[in-house]
Amino acid sequence: MILPELGHWALILAFGIAILLATVPLIGAWLGDRLWMGVARPFAVAQMLMISAAFAALSLSFLTDDFSVKYVAGNSNTLLPWYYKLSAVWGGHEGSLLLWALILSGWTLAVALLSRSLPEEMVARVLGVMGIVNVGFLSFILFTSNPFLRLLTNTPTDGGDLNPLLQDIGLIMHPPLLYMGYVGFSVAFAFAIAALLGGQLDAAWARWSRPWTTVAWAFLTVGIALGSWWAYYELGWGGWWFWDPVENASLMPWLAGTALMHSLAVTEKRGLFKSWTVLLAIFAFSLSLLGTFLVRSGILTSVHAFAADPARGEFVLMLLLITIGGSLTLYALRAPAVKSRISFSERSRETFMLVNNIILVVATLTVLGGTLFPLAAEYFGKEVSVGAPYFNLMFMVLAPALVIFLGVGLSSQWKDTRPGVLLKQVPLLAVVSVPVAFVIPLWMGELTFSAVLGMFLASWLIMATVRDVQHKCGSRGWRVGWLKTTRSFKGMVLGHLGLAVLIIGATLVSNYTVEKDVRMTPGDAHTLGDWVFRFDKMDHLQGPNYLSDQGHFTVETTEGKVVGQLHPEKRRYVVSGNMMTEAGIMAGLWRDLYISLGEKLPGDEVWAVRLHVKPFVRWLWLGGLLMALGGTLAVMDKRYRFRRSKPAPQPEVSSSDASSAALPGETS
Amino acid sequence: MMRRLVLFVPLVLFAVMALLFKVMIGHDPTELDLARKGQALPDFTLTDLQNPEQRWTQADLLGKPYLLNVWATWCPSCRAEHPVLVDLAQREGVRIVGLNYKDDRAAAQQWLVKLGDPYALTLFDEEGRFGLDLGVYGAPETYVVDAQGTLLYRHVGVVTQDVWRNTLAPLLNGPAGGSQ
Structure with a gap:
């Protein structure tokens, strides 16, 4: 079949279009040429079409078990159900990068379509900057991580199978949501860079980028919550956050994004903190890029790590230098350095929001430091491992400070209380x-x-x-x-x-989690808290691509009322030989009942079993969903819908400040 | 002018970080070179994790090749690795010696009760002295040691079925490891 080649061509075409998108509109904005600026939107559409075609080609190769494609052979198998074949598209390094590029093109298209009310120059610059980012990612894919490479001389008859940890509904959804968040921050980033390039760091800029930031943040929140939920039920030990480098990589942009969202509100409402907000926009997206880098360069070990490849590491470092280094240089040269003349008292809402912004940034840097410190120590020949105790301690200090100031801030008013x-x-x-x-x-x-x-x-x-x-x-x-x-x-x-x-x-x-490790054989019962766990029997099943020992447990209250059935499993994936524990969980708003099967002990059907009662564990993810819902609601505000007909209102800025913001070069 | 200089701070911090990445990029953490490769295991006298009265030295381990697995309860990756080790010990009868590294004795004992004990015996290296002699970089790490007590290989990071099949097993059962 020629399908992978078609996908490959589509990808190369997309790369070409991205290069045009990254250059022509930006030059047009510089020269003030409306024609050159005007091509940004059509290019954004064409880029999306080409990358979608490439993505579809790769998906079809997975669905049709085309093991002549190296990436398919390495990440799929004929025994996989179709939906895991589809999610296997982003189960490995190459495909997940393609998903990244697809989502970036999607955001670019969304900006192109929903920016009718924006000045032409701004649109051209924003789309151009997003084009630059996509050029980086597409070249990374094409030159170091091409998913369409073939194994034509010795095509395997079957694939090496998808990592069993990834064969799960949570993991079908987790990467796309997370990437929607990561990549979504590229919009705020592009707006910030466009504003720096244009020298117009006014409240209008904040107003435009605010809804985009909030949507990206909501996606990232759901993505992280989903990842935590997945770890909880799939890793089989009932934990929900491990301070693993890859988890940290997703937490850092979230913290910075939270700060950005709030800082944008102040900039829009009061015209304050302009330089700080721009820096946060650069910071949030840079951390998203850094997260991608840390996972893929192989310089940090992690359960999630993709294969290490120094060539890829060098390439990503180059990309980081260009995007982050470039934008920070631009920031240093162009951000307004004058002291704002808009005043606010130390009792104002502005003050408390600034304090919390700083706390969030300190939290971000704490995580960044904890993640990179072992690397720095290693360079100096020391061996250090920074683990959960460090992060837990830091957050036990920072989270209370944040919440206390948040409460005070909510009780205060703008300008002065x-x-x-x-x-x-x-x-x-x-x-x-x-x-x-x-x-x-x-x-x-x-x-x-x-x-x-x-x-x-x-x-x-x-x-x-x-x-x-x-x-x-x-x-x-x-x-x-x-x-x-x-x-x-x-x-x-x-x-x-x-x-x-x-x-x-x-x-x-x-x-208040209660756990108990017990040795059980069918017929046994154990009491834990207010519940009795009864081990009824053990089944030995064959799944599509695994063999399973499945336990049947009945949970009763101590009064003997049956609450439900739990079916924890121990699976052995045939192709790769990996063992997986599937916990049996009965979810509830007030508590989860959770059983994981340990190993089989000597004797007939004697098993080590771990019983857990986890109070309020659902509230973790419920809280995340509520936050994301809050973000969604905020974006649906009327003023964003009618922005087409009304010009952006002027913020409360004094005239001298507005002029100095427009000409930052002359103010320092 | 001072305020303009302040705006350069993020750029400078980023430059330092990029430099760190630059120097660290070449190295692959899962394949650290082993300074003591081909040499004997460093001398040690350590207590048994389960029994503080019992002391072990390198001489007690000679005779059969084994995997020396460095682990600790504070290490999340060790938890991910543990079921693989249990599987190797039970299913394939691999001889694994544990090195409990910079850990709490009671917590480590409880860990083995909870998650299963794949180790023929576990050395308790509370202060990490032996780990330092050995050149341990972090947990988990797994060393292949032959019957004469010679270090053959070090694997940094989680042992998976793939790592076992493709790297560790050939060394452990190979000519050097298998010669008894």
Whole structure:
């Protein structure tokens, strides 16, 4: 079949189009040539068509088991169900890069289609910058990681199979969502670079890039939550975050993106923090690129790591130098260096948002430092391993600071808060939160420091949010008042409540999980907390590409009422010989019941079994979903829909500041 | 002017980081060269993880080739690796000696109870002295040692079925490893 060649040609064509997109509109914007600027949109469409064709060709090669394609042979197998064959497209290094490029083209197309109200120059620059990024990725694919390479001389009769860890519904969805987030930050990045190039770092710039940033952030949030959920049920030991370098790689852009989202709000509303916001936009996307680099260069070991290849590492480093180095140089030369004349007091919402922005950036740098420190130490001949204790300690300090300031910030007003208001509002938060902080842990079991702290913070945040809603509703009453609020306000409320829910989940599951390792044989029963786990029988099944030992367990309450059936499995994947544990989980809003099968012990059907009761574990991912939902709601705000007909309103900037922002070169 | 200089700070930080990547790129963490390759295992006297009274020296391990697996409870990758080791020990009867590295004795004992014990015996290297002599870079690491106590190979990172089949097994069962 010629299909892989067609895909390869489409990819080469896409590369050519990307080069045109990366040059012609930018030159046009520089010269002020409308014709040259005008080609940006058609190029964006053509690029998307070509990469979609390449992606479709690779997908079809997987579905038709074309093992003459090296990448297919390495990542698929005739025994795989069709949906895993499809998800295997991005199961390896080459294909996941192609997905990256596809998503980048998709975002580029979206910007091209939804930017009718923007000045022509801005559109040309934004699409051009996104084209540059895509040139980088497409050249990386074509020159070092081509998924269409053939094995024509000795085509294998069957493939080497997809890593069994990846044969899972969570992993079908996880990379696309995560990449939607990573790559989505390229839009904010492109807007920032375009603004620097054009010298127009005004509030309009922030207004345009805000919805894009929020959408990308929402995708990234869901992607990370999904990854955590997957690790929880698939790795079989009930953990949900491991501070693995690859997890850190996704957390860093998320933290920076969270800071960016909030900083953009201040820049749009008040015309403040312009340089800082631009830096965050560069920072968030650079960290997304860095994440890609860390996973693929093989310089850090990780469970997730793709095959190490120094040539690829060199190539990605070049790309990083050009994109990150280039944009930071541009930033250093063009960002406005004048002190803003817009004033705000130390009690204003601006101040608290700035403090939290700094905390988020410190958190990002903490993760970056912890991830890179072993590398630096190794260079100096020392052996260091930075693990969970370091990250947990840092976040036990930073998260409380963030939430405390968030609560205070929600109680404050823009520009200035009247003296005495904070002194009245803030103690009120504490009055409610302190009892909650003690009552809930006592009700759950033992009183521990981290449980008290966690519940205090969650309650503090919820109270501050509720007070803010109450304040917003004013005299109209809760129902009418709430309906009157804008969608972006509702989104903010939902996002902050999501964070509180996440904190509750993390606190309670870390403190009150009960686990027991037992030796069981069919007929045995064990009691754990309020539940009795009964081992009924053991089945030996054959799956499509694995052999399985499947346990049948019945869970009852201590009074003997049956709650449900659990079926933990131990699978042996035939082709690769890998062993996998599939946990049996009964999910619930208040607790999960979780059984993982250990090894078979000597004797007839004697098994090591691990029983867990995990309270509130679902709240972790529920919190993530709420945050993402909040972001989605915020983007659906009316002012974004009607932006076509109305020009961007002028922010509250003094005339002297606006002129200095337009001519940054003359101000320093 | 000062404020303009401040804007260069991110660029400088990035340059330092890029330099670090540049120098570290050539090395592949899973194939660190082994300074002591072909030499005898360094001397040690370590207690047994399960039994603090029991002391082991390198002489106790001679006679049969084995894998020396460096692990610790603080290492998440070790957890990912563990089922593979259990499988190798049970299914293929591979002789694996554990080196519990910079760890807590009680936590490590509990780990083996929970996850299964693939080790013929486990050395307890609380302060990491032996690990230092051996040149341990981090956990997990797995060394191939022949019957005469000579170090043949080091694998850095998680042992998978592939690593076992393609790299470790040929060395362990090969002419040097198998000659008893």
